[in-house]
Amino acid sequence: MQTQITCPNCGTPYMADVYQIIDVGRQPQLKEMLLSGQLNFAVCPNCGAGGRIATPLLYHDPAHDIFMVHVPPEMNLDQVRREEIVGQLVQQVVNQTPPEKRRGYMFNPQTMLTMQSFMEKVWGTEGVTPEMLARQQRQVDLLRRMATASPDVQEILLKENVRDIDETFFSILRAQIEATSQMSDANQVVGLLNLQAKLMTETEIGRKLEKQQMALHALNRDAKKAGGLSPELLAQHIIANEEDESLVTTLALTGRAAMTYDFFTKLTDEAEKRQKAGDTAGAEHLGHVRDQLLEIQREMQEATQQVLKAAQDVLDDILKADNLDEAVNANMGRIDDLFMHVLEARQAHAEQSGRHEESEKLRHIQEIIISQMQSDTPPEVQLLTQLVSAANKQEREQIIQSAPGLVSDELVEVIDMLREQASSAGQTELGDRLSEVRAELKAKLALAGSH
Ligand SMILES: [Zn+2]
Structure with a gap:
């Protein structure tokens, strides 16, 4: 409220x-x-x-x-x-x-x-656990002290607390940089960025993270140049970093969609090439890397199966209920994109197999969920969702005309907030669309103001 x-x-x-x-x-x-x-x-x-x-x-x-x-x-x-x-x-x-x-x-x-x-x-x-929370609180306090300390004191704090500076510390620092830059306090942002740069070079974990970031950056850059991440490209990058186990894992998790049969074949080919060239140790090492990646893939598939199974169970529960509206309502907290995907797949399958009654029931469940979601969403956000997914300017024009009461300066502010979020999340396409919508709304408001 x-x-x-x-x-x-x-x-x-x-x-x-x-x-x-x-x-x-x-x-x-x-x-x-x-x-x-x-x-x-x-x-x-x-x-x-x-x-x-x-x-x-x-x-x-x-x-x-x-x-x-x-x-x-x-x-x-x-x-x-x-x-x-x-x-x-x-x-x-x-x-x-x-x-x-x-x-x-x-x-x-x-x-x-x-x-x-x-x-x-x-x-x-x-x-x-409470212990983990206490550690995190210590890290937040340490960051606050370091952020305002002189370089000498920073050095001392770093030496005394080196064990508390781990990946979590770096993610707290990153979140702090993001929050501060949104409040547009330039001095504070620069101080935090300097601290981050210092810790990146002066701590072991920082050097590890920096190496990781550079490797990921290189992977993204090459994938962009090639118009997408292919199994070959992922294999090349993994082979180039094969000595660093955690880096291999990070690359594999980022490029998991490219971990196909072809990908594993590339690793096997390279290992065989080394074997033929007399590099037995190199061949063995790469074989070991491949086995580890197969294991990671198996674990990921298992995890996917589990969430799929959970979504299917929820759907079965709803299907069994006498009152569909109530059943959907009671399960709203467990309904997500994956659930909708499962629902659609099951509906398409029922349709194809000629089970019309089941297909109708599934379609009805879909409708209930969509209307439930819309009623939970504030009208401004509903309007923006429609605007952003509209096909062209003409369609947006119609949507704006259908909701004259919602077009206001506050709506423009909401867009600004969303644009910032989109840009910090790297969603450039969404950002561009929001900018377009913003310009059109601004024009509308200027026109309304001149009457
Ligand atoms: Zn105030």
Whole structure:
């Protein structure tokens, strides 16, 4: 819900989204937001000061039987008021859960006294232990100290904490650079970039990561030049880096679509060539690399099978239900792109095999899901999705005309945000489309303003 907040720094009042119920079965994206620290985090539009909004939280994760509440002590609520709020939140969750999915624990939520214990429990469902969290907190603190320290002090901090500087540390640093550049604080960004460059050369893990980045960059560059990554090209790059096991794995994971029969044949050919040339050790080594990659491929295939199986199970559950709408609703949290893919494939197969009744039922399930997704999506985002996927300017024109109330400066701001996201994710095509849409909307707004 939208709530008015007053900035503690500059006093500006502004509206922010506040979530009090995180029902993972229904809205798994809220869990992601919570874990990444974005949930109930407000940033003042005037001065940029940001912080967590203190609000009561109810967390429900049906897959892990977790039903817990946290009421921040800083809200200074008395016992009676606290119980009242918790009661209301519980009631809401119970009401939105279909009767057959309600469970006994829903009437007795676990109370978490601190946000820390609350978060530890959520991280626990991701296999992250309190020890791992403590280490990460240490790393965040270390980064904060290093970012503002003089070169001498940085050197000392580096020597003292070299064991805490691992891949996670580098990913925290990268995230920090990204966040800071969005707030357009140039000085701070430069400081962080310098720190990153220093750590890249002065630590073993940094040198390893840099080598990895360069190898991936070379692979992408060659693939782009050749118009795509072929099995031959992937084999060449793997052979060129065969001495570095983790690099081989990284390249294979990046280019896994090119790990075909041809790819493995290329490795075998090269090993045989070495054997003939009398390089027995080289042939053996490459044979070993090939076996390892086969093993990685097998593991990836197994993992794919498992998620496919899970999606099929969900579909079977829904098909068995008496009420399709309710069944889809109860499973919304488990419906993703892969599920839709499975659904389409099964529907096409039923159609081809002449099982019309089943095919119709599957088509109906598809319709329910799509209308459910659309009703969950804010109208602005629906409009933008339509605009971005429109075939041409004319079609966009029609879409804009059909929703005159939504064309506003706020919509342009949403586009700007999405453009930034697209550009930092390297999605240039989406970025270009958004720029096109933005220009057209701006023209529309200018026209409306001149009347
Ligand atoms: Zn402010």
